[in-house]
């Protein structure tokens with residue numbers, strides 16, 4: 001395994017991008033594929049189209065970024081860009097994720113092809129120091145090596161009056177293209193709903209999955225009404241892989257073009273018309289290919305989404321955690 005420093009040195013010396021593992025490419029053999037074939041959605045505030053599947057960078061991506069052995073993340077990002085995906089969701093609080101993704105993208109020469117979606121949050125005890133927020137944002141610019149960041153969101157509703165205010169200024173200056181607010185905590189949904197009324201947001205980021213659909217009742221209608229795009233977080237519902245382990249995928253899923261449980265879960269999350277992009281995290285290039293496969297074929301209609309929820313409800317419960 002190459003260390004992070006070794007990988008950067010090798011890539012810089014050869015000018016070469018990583019070659020994909022033949023086994024990974026084999027997963028796509030026989031599938032007619034072109035970047036433009038990915039299902040895309042329009043960002044409500046601009047009409048700009050983005051592929052419905054992106055990439056997140058907390059969880060395992062963050063762990064590998066911090067391990068110093070970044071080769072798999074190079075392959076993940078290379079696969080992501082090669083297959084035509086664009087939206088990369090990250091945050092200053094995801095350890096080394098911003099820095100490593102920025103360096104890898106620069107080494108492979110595709111920084112400009114990524115839709116960089118990061119966050120800001122320096123709020124402590126409810127209030128954010130504006131100078132610290134601006135410093136954090138400047139570090140993100142430095143890591144990505146771009147003049148314009150596509151999207152910055154206030155992470156977990158940290159002091160919106162201060163931090164959304166800064167993002168509004170940056171948008172006016174043309175340094176960011178879109179702004180938003182995120183939350184993945186049910187207790188914060190009422191405050192998020194209020195913020196969606198109070199601020200001119202382009203996006204929100206929120207948790208939504210086949211076993212976690214409250215956002216569709218409480219938040220999605222407001223987003224559709226106000227023309228706010230949605231990045232879906234935690235699309236595997238925190239325990240869906242454990243519950244589906246060893247279980248047969250329903251035969252009718254093949255009619256949607258879903259060949260794995262990951263694609264089944266992602267197609268569910270992507271199907272809601274309020275959703276702009278689903279950003280599952282992965283540190284594994286084969287999983288990246290698998291996930292992008294959810295942006296092919298078709299998305300389930302309302303009846304099929306209801307059937308998907310029934311399938312998930314019938315899965316065995318996750319084993320209870322000890323301690």
Ligand SMILES: NC(=O)c1ccc[n+]([C@@H]2O[C@H](COP(=O)([O-])OP(=O)(O)OC[C@H]3O[C@@H](n4cnc5c(N)ncnc54)[C@H](OP(=O)(O)O)[C@@H]3O)[C@@H](O)[C@H]2O)c1
Nearest residue numbers: 056057058059060182233234235236262280281282283287
């Ligand atoms: N408040 C916020 O703003 C907030 C909160 C939560 C999340 N987010 C964003 O949303 C992203 C997604 O959420 P998440 O990272 O919590 O959870 P997630 O995307 O639901 O789950 C990631 C997990 O699923 C595994 N995985 C990914 N693709 C797979 C596949 N095809 N087959 C099998 N396993 C697969 C990953 O492991 P491998 O590495 O082995 O693939 C990892 O363990 C985050 O990374 C972050 O960018 C934002």
